[in-house]
Amino acid sequence: xxxxAHLFLAGNxxxxxxxxxxxxxxxxxxxxxxxxxTRNGIAMHRAIDAFTxxxxxxxxxxxxxxxxxxxxxxxxxxxxxxxxxxxNWEEYSGIDIHTFTKSRYDVLNSFQTILPSRSAKLLxxxxxxxxxxxxxxxxxxxxxxxxxxxxxxxxxxMELAVGNLEAGYLEFKHEFSLFFPDLQQYVKNNFxx
Numbered sequence: 001x002x003x004x005a006h007l008f009l010a011g012n013x014x015x016x017x018x019x020x021x022x023x024x025x026x027x028x029x030x031x032x033x034x035x036x037x038t039r040n041g042i043a044m045h046r047a048i049d050a051f052t053x054x055x056x057x058x059x060x061x062x063x064x065x066x067x068x069x070x071x072x073x074x075x076x077x078x079x080x081x082x083x084x085x086x087x088n089w090e091e092y093s094g095i096d097i098h099t100f101t102k103s104r105y106d107v108l109n110s111f112q113t114i115l116p117s118r119s120a121k122l123l124x125x126x127x128x129x130x131x132x133x134x135x136x137x138x139x140x141x142x143x144x145x146x147x148x149x150x151x152x153x154x155x156x157x158m159e160l161a162v163g164n165l166e167a168g169y170l171e172f173k174h175e176f177s178l179f180f181p182d183l184q185q186y187v188k189n190n191f192x193x
Contacts, residue, residue, distance in 0.1 A: 001052050001183070002082040004132050006045055007104045008093065009184070011193025014107045016041040021108055021123075025116040034114070044191050051186050052078070057179040061172060065164060072156045077172075079135070079144060080165055084176040086136030092180070101132040138162055 001009075003021070010020040019034065019041015031039055052058050058077060065073040089097040105127045112120065126132065134140025142162045149158040165172060187193065 001048055002078040002135075003126065004082040004135055005078075005085055005180075005183075006048060007132070008085065008100070009048060009187050009193070010041060010044065011191075013037060013041075013193070014110065016044065016193065017104065017107050018111050019043075020045045022116055022119045025118040025122075030116075040191070044187070047190065048183065048187065051183060052179075055179055055182065057175050057182075061175045064168060064171075065161075068164060069157055069161065072152070072158055075148070076145075076158060076161045076164075079141065079148075079161070080172050081176050081180070082135045083138075083141050083165070084173050085180065086133070088173075089136070092184075097133060097136070101130065104132065138166065141165065 006020040006023075007017060010017045015035055015037035019038040021041075022034075022038075023042040023045035026034070026042055031042060034042070053074065058081075061077045061080070062073045065076055069076055085092060086097065089100075093100065105123075108115070108123050109127075115123065129143070131140075131144060134143065142159075145158045145161045149156050152158065
């Protein structure tokens with residue numbers, strides 16, 4: 001899953017939200033620099049990723065993209081799934097998405113002094129361009145994929161991924177609608193949120 005889903009599944013405790021956000025930028029023993037609640041958020045993020053990677057529905061989505069995007073297929077599916085979460089937000093949350101995204105930016109900004117440098121830089125651009133909200137539109141997805149394509153080490157062709165999303169929209173949406181409740185149940189069964 002990508003940023004919107006991680007921040008949504010993190011629940012409402014600020015340190016758990018922080019941990020879910022910084023997980024990819026905390027390596028090795030650096031995890032000990034954070035509170036227990038933040039470490040739990042990091043563990044939650046990593047468990048969500050592992051559950052997602054092993055889920056048969058997600059594997060099906062990735063397989064359809066493999067010939068066009070090779071090793072980047074999983075990242076693209078994560079983005080697609082954030083799109084469907086954002087575009088169908090009212091099905092999953094009783095909080096307005098504008099209110100939700102602002103609250104998450106506020107929480108993360110309250111930890112500026114302890115954010116890993118890569119997380120701080122990411123948050124700056126995420127908030128400035130309001131990525132969490134923009135995932136709900138195809139134009140927003142195109143901008144996100146353009147940016148990701150520029151930052152990849154190898155040729156990713158991610159700038160073309162919206163075309164695949166449009167072509168298989170109903171199929172990807174159906175797969176997300178099958179997968180996401182399973183993920184929500186997994187989080188509920190395994191973490192205090």
